[in-house]
Amino acid sequence: MTDTLFVLMEARDGAPTDSALALITEARRLCEDVAAVLVAPEIGTAAECAGAAGASTVHHVPADGRAADLIAAALTALVATHSPTAVLVPATTLGNEAAARVTARLGTGLLADVSAVTLADGVVTAVKSELGGTRLARCRVVDGVPVLTVRTGGLPPAGSDGGPAAVITAAAAAPARTTVVEYLPTGGEGVSLEDATIVVAGGRAMGGSEGFSVLHELAAALGPTAAVGSSRPAADAGWVPVELEIGISGKKVAPDLYLACGISGASQHLAGMSGSRTVVAINKDPQAPIFAVADFGVVGDLFEIVPAITAAVSARV
Amino acid sequence: MNIAVLVKQVPEDLGTVQVTEGRTLDRANARAVTDPVGKNALEAAVQLAEATGGTVTVITLGPAGAKAVLKECVSVGAQAGVHVSDGGLAGSDALTTARVLAAAIGRLGAIDLVIAGARSFDGGSAAVPAMVAELLDLPSVTAVTAIDSGDAPGALLCTRVLEDGHERVSLPLPSVISVDEYVNTPRYPSVKSKLAANKAVFEVLTAADLGIVPARHAAVIDITVPPVREPGVMITGDTVQDTADKLVAALAGAGVL
Ligand SMILES: Cc1cc2nc3c(=O)[nH]c(=O)nc-3n(C[C@H](O)[C@H](O)[C@@H](O)COP(=O)(O)OP(=O)(O)OC[C@H]3O[C@@H](n4cnc5c(N)ncnc54)[C@H](O)[C@@H]3O)c2cc1C
Ligand SMILES: Cc1cc2nc3c(=O)[nH]c(=O)nc-3n(C[C@H](O)[C@H](O)[C@H](O)COP(=O)(O)OP(=O)(O)OC[C@H]3O[C@@H](n4cnc5c(N)ncnc54)[C@H](O)[C@@H]3O)c2cc1C
Numbered sequence: 001m002t003d004t005l006f007v008l009m010e011a012r013d014g015a016p017t018d019s020a021l022a023l024i025t026e027a028r029r030l031c032e033d034v035a036a037v038l039v040a041p042e043i044g045t046a047a048e049c050a051g052a053a054g055a056s057t058v059h060h061v062p063a064d065g066r067a068a069d070l071i072a073a074a075l076t077a078l079v080a081t082h083s084p085t086a087v088l089v090p091a092t093t094l095g096n097e098a099a100a101r102v103t104a105r106l107g108t109g110l111l112a113d114v115s116a117v118t119l120a121d122g123v124v125t126a127v128k129s130e131l132g133g134t135r136l137a138r139c140r141v142v143d144g145v146p147v148l149t150v151r152t153g154g155l156p157p158a159g160s161d162g163g164p165a166a167v168i169t170a171a172a173a174a175p176a177r178t179t180v181v182e183y184l185p186t187g188g189e190g191v192s193l194e195d196a197t198i199v200v201a202g203g204r205a206m207g208g209s210e211g212f213s214v215l216h217e218l219a220a221a222l223g224p225t226a227a228v229g230s231s232r233p234a235a236d237a238g239w240v241p242v243e244l245e246i247g248i249s250g251k252k253v254a255p256d257l258y259l260a261c262g263i264s265g266a267s268q269h270l271a272g273m274s275g276s277r278t279v280v281a282i283n284k285d286p287q288a289p290i291f292a293v294a295d296f297g298v299v300g301d302l303f304e305i306v307p308a309i310t311a312a313v314s315a316r317v
Numbered sequence: 318m319n320i321a322v323l324v325k326q327v328p329e330d331l332g333t334v335q336v337t338e339g340r341t342l343d344r345a346n347a348r349a350v351t352d353p354v355g356k357n358a359l360e361a362a363v364q365l366a367e368a369t370g371g372t373v374t375v376i377t378l379g380p381a382g383a384k385a386v387l388k389e390c391v392s393v394g395a396q397a398g399v400h401v402s403d404g405g406l407a408g409s410d411a412l413t414t415a416r417v418l419a420a421a422i423g424r425l426g427a428i429d430l431v432i433a434g435a436r437s438f439d440g441g442s443a444a445v446p447a448m449v450a451e452l453l454d455l456p457s458v459t460a461v462t463a464i465d466s467g468d469a470p471g472a473l474l475c476t477r478v479l480e481d482g483h484e485r486v487s488l489p490l491p492s493v494i495s496v497d498e499y500v501n502t503p504r505y506p507s508v509k510s511k512l513a514a515n516k517a518v519f520e521v522l523t524a525a526d527l528g529i530v531p532a533r534h535a536a537v538i539d540i541t542v543p544p545v546r547e548p549g550v551m552i553t554g555d556t557v558q559d560t561a562d563k564l565v566a567a568l569a570g571a572g573v574l
Binding site: 129243 | 331332334336353354410411412415436438439440441442443444445446447448450451452456457458459460462474477478479480481482483484485486487488489492497498499533534535536537538539540541542543546547548549550551552553557558560561562564565567568569571573574
């Protein structure tokens with residue numbers, strides 16, 4: 001039997017998400033044969049996007065793609081027919097919910113929130129950062145088709161050189177029991193935190209939502225792949241939307257560059273940013289724990305330093 | 318509204334958890350506390366029960382000490398607690414945990430709503446609530462930041478947090494929701510309610526009582542300590558702008574800009 005990896009392809013308004021496409025490309029790197037599973041009323045651009053990213057097939061299940069129980073029913077049926085080597089799901093809110101349901105339906109094992117996947121001799125192994133980033137664990141599923149939720153933040157962007165994937169349309173699924181009444185996108189255009197290659201994060205030191213404007217200006221100077229994030233207190237206080245919180249109870253990001261501005265470096269925050277390739281810490285306290293994990297540190301007042309960095313970045317182009 | 322709440326006990330400081338030869342976690346040196354997000358789940362349940370009438374029953378799976386979770390929850394508004402305690406369930410994976418919790422919920426009779434935390438402080442797989450929903454064949458909404466019960470009878474309007482924003486979802490009852498820390502601010506117990514909770518008696522169940530045969534689905538191959546990052550470079554300059562210029566030059570030199 002040849003290996004096949006299934007990837008759940010989340011989509012919004014007919015367009016697959018960047019994180020799903022990046023996961024398809026990662027799956028293609030591990031395995032010749034990648035099948036994307038799209039649960040959505042319409043196929044939209046999925047065949048072209050998934051194919052370009054590296055999928056050979058798209059299984060399209062016409063159903064409400066925002067209902068985790070329908071996604072789980074569709075995935076379970078496809079797994080039963082095609083017995084893939086594993087099912088990879090982006091570790092997003094909806095992906096986590098759907099993956100958990102699939103695992104329960106199949107009675108197999110879930111490898112949750114993994115940061116790296118390997119496939120050798122038909123066996124999938126996952127690496128996870130655990131206990132607030134203080135440990136690395138390698139795990140596998142004991143028997144049955146493994147289900148994995150994968151942090152997509154650290155993945156390289158999706159490939160773009162494959163031809164369109166073949167589409168196999170499944171029977172329409174039952175109506176959803178839950179109904180999305182309203183979708184409220186995060187204000188402002190630009191990349192999502194998970195997809196950003198540069199994250200400019202602010203903490204309690206920002207002092208309020210106005211304080212964050214220096215970070216937005218730096219992010220804008222750093223280009224379209226830079227996004228603003230925050231520590232818990234800043235999100236708790238409502239200075240930024242809650243979906244910008246990074247950490248153990250917030251987003252897990254793994255950008256090329258992470259700028260921590262006025263963030264002390266508590267373990268719960270580090271848990272969300274520990275996958276970052278290069279870390280810059282700006283803090284007025286030279287003893288701040290964040291300096292222990294930073295590649296570059298600057299001691300001083302961020303309200304002076306950050307605008308100066310913005311000026312230096314702008315001067316480069 | 319009759320509500321079941323799932324709350325687990327977690328180590329207060331994840332750094333103090335030891336990893337044993339047998340690749341399991343030794344929590345002996347780690348102070349155990351109630352999962353912070355579990356307190357939000359309990360608070361959400363108590364608020365809904367206060368608004369609509371009804372009861373709140375807390376269920377926890379864990380060793381003998383996990384009874385402290387039930388006491389704490391009763392001191393802040395739960396009426397009853399169920400403790401699933403069984404050495405054979407130690408170190409259970411998410412699916413086994415969910416099977417146990419679903420079976421325990423099943424014994425409670427007619428339940429309108431199950432509330433859990435979105436992501437536990439230690440395991441953090443963000444999987445158990447949706448697994449429980451699947452096992453009970455109920456709809457679910459996870460990562461809820463606001464609950465509105467005024468929408469229509471027999472339904473809730475939940476706001477959930479997504480990667481790219483928020484979604485408001487209408488959810489029929491009975492169902493399962495998981496809440497995150499932003500949903501509310503948990504109340505504190507009073508001295509009186511603490512004393513009363515100390516006298517509370519909880520039902521204690523084993524896996525056999527629930528008809529569950531402990532099974533392992535996921536296995537750990539090894540656990541290591543991640544490589545420590547090399548100490549970084551501190552950047553200083555004559556002026557703030559000079560420092561910033563040096564930093565940007567260093568980042569460009571490192572190939573990240
Ligand atoms: C570091 C670490 C990594 C792990 N990785 C995996 C993995 O990849 N796959 C896997 O299958 N298992 C894994 N486990 C085991 C698993 O996390 C727990 O043991 C499992 O019992 C509950 O999962 P969770 O804590 O991740 O729950 P989550 O799904 O994150 O918890 C969400 C909510 O579910 C409820 N809940 C969860 N557990 C209980 C409980 N015991 N009693 C009452 N309510 C509860 C609570 O409301 C909680 O807030 C891991 C454990 C650890 C410590
Ligand atoms: C269960 C639980 C879960 C948690 N989850 C998370 C999580 O997911 N994410 C998270 O971030 N936290 C989380 N926390 C909170 C965490 O423990 C810390 O409290 C939090 O990360 C601290 O945020 P901070 O660094 O912004 O603030 P502080 O710790 O207050 O640090 C502020 C820093 O800014 C510096 N500073 C002040 N003014 C200036 C200035 N003008 N210029 C430069 N530097 C300045 C100070 O020196 C200080 O180091 C959690 C806590 C618990 C208990």
